[in-house]
Amino acid sequence: MGEVDPAHLPALAPPPETRIAEVVFPQQLNHHGTLFGGEALSMMDRAAFVAATRHCRSEAVTIAVDQVDYVAPVRHGEIVEVLATVITTGRTSMTVQVSMVSEELLSGERRLCGTGRFVFVAIDDAGRPIPVPPLPA
Ligand SMILES: CC(C)(COP(=O)(O)OP(=O)(O)OC[C@H]1O[C@@H](n2cnc3c(N)ncnc32)[C@H](O)[C@@H]1OP(=O)(O)O)[C@@H](O)C(=O)NCCC(=O)NCCS
Numbered sequence: 679m680g681e682v683d684p685a686h687l688p689a690l691a692p693p694p695e696t697r698i699a700e701v702v703f704p705q706q707l708n709h710h711g712t713l714f715g716g717e718a719l720s721m722m723d724r725a726a727f728v729a730a731t732r733h734c735r736s737e738a739v740t741i742a743v744d745q746v747d748y749v750a751p752v753r754h755g756e757i758v759e760v761l762a763t764v765i766t767t768g769r770t771s772m773t774v775q776v777s778m779v780s781e782e783l784l785s786g787e788r789r790l791c792g793t794g795r796f797v798f799v800a801i802d803d804a805g806r807p808i809p810v811p812p813l814p815a
Contacts, residue, residue: 696729699759701783702752712751713758713791718778719746721760722794726774729762730798733772734810738798741771746794750780757781758791765795770807772798 682690698721708714723740730738752758759779766773778792800810 693732696725696732696762697759698725698728698762699757702754702756702758704754707754710751711754713753715748718748718752718758718792719743719794721758722746722762722776722778722792723796725760725762726776726794726796727798729764729774730772730796730800733764733767733813734798734800736800736802736808736810738772738800739805740796741799742797744773744795744797746792748792750789750791752778752780752791755783757783762796764813767810767813769809770799772800772810774798 700721702713706713706717723743727738727740757780759781761777761779762774764772765775774796776794776796777790778794779788780791781788799807802808
């Protein structure tokens with residue numbers, strides 16, 4: 679492989695937090711024309727999984743969804759962005775705080791639409807819990 683163009687080097691730096699963004703398409707809507715709660719939950723779980731995996735660098739599974747609150751609807755055609763951060767670790771578990779934000783395409787107005795806390799457990803090849811590193815001090 680050749681040298682990486684320096685313009686792309688920032689993309690290779692470790693990200694400070696996990697962010698997943700996409701545009702809300704018609705197949706993700708409920709009958710009110712806003713983002714279906716199950717879709718939102720799936721996006722949150724996926725972002726939280728990435729954050730947890732980046733922390734433990736092993737396989738991990740969701741063991742609990744502690745609390746999810748949908749505080750405002752995400753509308754069709756808006757950008758929906760999910761931010762996920764590991765906030766606490768136990769011996770084998772990690773708790774990930776998730777925020778879901780909508781962004782109006784043209785104005786750029788952002789609103790908090792959902793929050794959640796997901797718990798993951800790091801597992802070995804046999805599916806048994808294994809220790810996770812502590813959070814940096
Ligand atoms: C994850 C799994 C391997 C854990 O096995 P287990 O025998 O329950 O493990 P333990 O009882 O030792 O618990 C492991 C950790 O999870 C924590 N935990 C267990 N149940 C929990 C719950 N309901 N909420 C929060 N934390 C929980 C424990 O406190 C422990 O944390 P710690 O090691 O940091 O102290 C097992 O439960 C499993 O495979 N579950 C299915 C996971 C899955 O398929 N997820 C996809 C979604 S369907």
